[in-house]
Amino acid sequence: MNVLLDNLGLYGRAFLGTIELFLIAGVGSLILGAIVAGMRVSPVPILRAFGTIYVNLIRNTPLTLILFFFAFAYPRLEIVDLSFFTRASIGLIIYTAAFVCEVLRSGINTVPVGQAEASRALGFGFGQTLTVIVMPQAIRAVVPPLTNVQIALLKNTTIASGFSVFQAGGIYQELSENGYNVLVGLLWIALGFLILVVPLTLLQRNLDRRWSVAK
Amino acid sequence: MTSVLYDVPGPRAKVRNSIIGVVGTVVVLGILAFVQVLILEALLDTLSAFAVAAVLSLAFGALFAAGRLSEHAWLRGPSTAIVEFFRAVPLLILIFILYFGVSQTLGLNLSTYWSLVLGLMLYNGSVLAEVFRAGVRALPRGQSEAAYALGLRKTEVMTNVLLPQSLRAMMPTIVSQLVVVLKDTALGFIILYPELLYQARFLGSQGQLGAPILQVAMVIAVIYIILCLILSGIAHLLERRLRRSPRGGDVDPKEKARADGEISAAQAQGGGGAVA
Numbered sequence: 124m125n126v127l128l129d130n131l132g133l134y135g136r137a138f139l140g141t142i143e144l145f146l147i148a149g150v151g152s153l154i155l156g157a158i159v160a161g162m163r164v165s166p167v168p169i170l171r172a173f174g175t176i177y178v179n180l181i182r183n184t185p186l187t188l189i190l191f192f193f194a195f196a197y198p199r200l201e202i203v204d205l206s207f208f209t210r211a212s213i214g215l216i217i218y219t220a221a222f223v224c225e226v227l228r229s230g231i232n233t234v235p236v237g238q239a240e241a242s243r244a245l246g247f248g249f250g251q252t253l254t255v256i257v258m259p260q261a262i263r264a265v266v267p268p269l270t271n272v273q274i275a276l277l278k279n280t281t282i283a284s285g286f287s288v289f290q291a292g293g294i295y296q297e298l299s300e301n302g303y304n305v306l307v308g309l310l311w312i313a314l315g316f317l318i319l320v321v322p323l324t325l326l327q328r329n330l331d332r333r334w335s336v337a338k
Numbered sequence: 339m340t341s342v343l344y345d346v347p348g349p350r351a352k353v354r355n356s357i358i359g360v361v362g363t364v365v366v367l368g369i370l371a372f373v374q375v376l377i378l379e380a381l382l383d384t385l386s387a388f389a390v391a392a393v394l395s396l397a398f399g400a401l402f403a404a405g406r407l408s409e410h411a412w413l414r415g416p417s418t419a420i421v422e423f424f425r426a427v428p429l430l431i432l433i434f435i436l437y438f439g440v441s442q443t444l445g446l447n448l449s450t451y452w453s454l455v456l457g458l459m460l461y462n463g464s465v466l467a468e469v470f471r472a473g474v475r476a477l478p479r480g481q482s483e484a485a486y487a488l489g490l491r492k493t494e495v496m497t498n499v500l501l502p503q504s505l506r507a508m509m510p511t512i513v514s515q516l517v518v519v520l521k522d523t524a525l526g527f528i529i530l531y532p533e534l535l536y537q538a539r540f541l542g543s544q545g546q547l548g549a550p551i552l553q554v555a556m557v558i559a560v561i562y563i564i565l566c567l568i569l570s571g572i573a574h575l576l577e578r579r580l581r582r583s584p585r586g587g588d589v590d591p592k593e594k595a596r597a598d599g600e601i602s603a604a605q606a607q608g609g610g611g612a613v614a
Contacts, residue, residue, distance in 0.1 A: 183517075183566035184559055185524035191535055192559075195542065196552045278428035285430070285528035292430055295438055306439030313427045313435065320426045 126298065126307045133297060138315055140290035144212060144280045149273050151216035156223025163228050166249060174224070181221035186282055190214045194286035211283040215276065222272045230265035231257055263334045270327035274320055291315060380537035381561065387451060387523045387533065391458035392516050398463025403470035409492070417467075424464040430525055433457035437529045450531035454523065462519050469511055473504035506580060513573035517566050524562070534558050 127134065163174035181189075193210040205213075234257050242256040284292030291312050298308040347355055371378050405417030424432070437453035440446050448456070477500055485495040505512075527535035538558045542551030 179567075180563060183521075183563045183570070185521040185535075185562055187524035187527055187535060188555070188559055188562060191527070191538070192555045195539065196555045199552050281428040281430040282525065282528070292428070292434070295434055299438065299442075304443060306435065306443035309431060309435045309439045313423075313431055316428055316431065317423070317426050324426070 126303050127311045130294075130298065130303070130308070133294060134291075134311065134315070137289065137291045137294045138319075140288070141277075141280050141292075142319075144208070144215065144283060144288065144290055145273075145277045147212045148215035148219060148276055148280070151212065152219035152223050152272075152276065153269075155216055155220035156227060159220060159224040160227035160231070161253070163224060164231055164253070178221045178224055181218060182225075184218075186214070186218045186279055187285070189218050190282055190286050207287045211286060211288045215279060215283070218279070219272060219276045222275070223269065226265055226268045226272060227261070229268075230261035233264040234260045266334065267327050267331040270323060270330065274323050274327070277319060277323070278316065376537050376541060377534070377557070377561075380532060380534045383531070384520075384523050384526075384533040387454055387458075387526060387531070388520045391455045391462070391523070392519050394455065394459040395461075395463035395466055395519060396512075398459050399466025399470055402463065402467035403474070404496075406467065406471050407474060407496075421464045421467050424460045425468070427461075429457060429461045429522060430528065432460055433525060433529060450526065450529050453529060454526040454531050457525075458519055458522055462515060462522070465518075466512065466515055469508055469515065470504070473508035473511075474500050476507065477503055509580065510573045510577040513569060513576060517569045517573070520565060520569060521562065534561060 159174050159177055162170040163178070165171060165174075190211060193214040194207065197210060198204075238256055238260065239252055242252045247256065280290060281292030284290060294312055295305050295309055299305050367378075402417050402421050405413050406421065408414050408417070433453055436448055436456055437450065441448050441453075474496075481499055481503065482495050485499040490498065523533055524535050526533045527539070530536060535558060538551070538554045541547065542554045543549055
């Protein structure tokens with residue numbers, strides 16, 4: 124208990140860092156994922172190919188390697204000087220977007236073809252069909268797996284601690300410097316993650332149950 | 339398959355061909371080893387961590403799936419708690435607990451290798467336990483009812499009737515979870531287990547090579563992608579073969595979808611998965 128109480132400020136700041144990273148990467152990955160999913164279902168073959176290549180490359184690369192690239196190799200490219208935090212966010216966004224894209228695409232595939240045919244018959248274009256007709260229906264099938272992806276992202280933010288971003292994964296270093304028991308300190312972090320993840324899991328199960336009935 | 343240059347191989351030709359195949363592989367690996375020892379060694383370290391972790395997590399998963407499916411509440415409760423706990427805690431934190439926490443407090447000196455392997459076992463084993471359980475529950479009820487009606491015991495029902503069918507249906511899912519294990523071995527880099535990324539960092543900071551970290555990162559990425567694609571390819575192949583076999587597809591699609599959802603969530607953690 125002492126380990127937690129003595130370092131309450133440290134834990135608070137660390138988990139705030141985690142949540143900040145999670146929110147930025149979460150929103151960013153949703154946006155990028157939606158764009159890539161749009162490419163993968165678009166009528167333009169080249170865009171489809173780019174989307175497919177992106178998803179297959181990123182999904183088969185470890186996140187650690189992507190963050191490794193942004194932490195150590197990116198500065199050599201000398202494009203724009205970014206902080207570690209920004210680079211970690213970009214890495215997480217790029218990685219998670221591939222999974223978001225796959226979820227969205229499989230959600231789009233659950234909508235019956237007749238819906239799109241009917242909307243085209245009414246004179247809607249591709250953009251309108253996608254945003255007004257297909258997406259609102261696909262969202263139902265998409266939200267539960269999308270929550271899963273975001274939960275995974277929340278847990279993945281800890282990997283950024285290996286690359287000098289201060290958040291919950293990095294508390295142990297400071298604890299061990301100050302001579303606290305690291306095992307107890309780490310167990311508190313595990314508990315912190317349980318507190319963050321369990322409500323999300325419950326929300327996801329709830330949505331899953333409610334919406335699979337409605338469909 | 340007859341070609342212009344050779345006939346369909348007979349038994350002796352098959353033996354000869356496989357010997358030549360093994361020799362050829364050794365020669366190619368030898369040349370690679372001569373050219374780039376460091377990366378090849380790192381690759382072996384990655385693969386050995388992967389292989390041991392994969393076997394251990396399959397065993398862990400089987401054990402705890404059995405626990406969760408048990409009829410005894412005193413077995414089911416703890417198994418559920420353990421599986422849910424290890425699925426909710428980030429894998430890196432588990433590895434830290436094993437490497438920094440356990441060795442410091444309990445005096446058990448776990449090497450980086452075992453911290454990584456055990457961490458992978460706990461996390462992926464828990465995910466696999468859920469997959470096995472979903473696989474068994476996806477079978478039609480009639481299967482176990484018929485087996486009980488024939489007078490089989492609980493264990494016999496499980497091992498002779500339920501497991502063979504559910505394993506067959508779950509095989510592709512299980513293999514794609516192994517892709518996740520392979521990708522997560524990269525986390526060993528953070529506790530300085532000398533795997534591919536660690537060597538990449540080492541090579542990339544060598545001044546006399548011009549510190550080629552960009553190039554090395556690219557090469558390592560290609561290695562990982564190829565390894566994962568090979569595994570995903572196996573999953574794909576299994577799926578196709580299962581679809582052809584008449585006894586494979588006999589599961590409730592809804593439960594199957596739930597198990598697949600379990601996997602897709604787990605894959606986003608380490609990543610990985612079949613090629614779409």
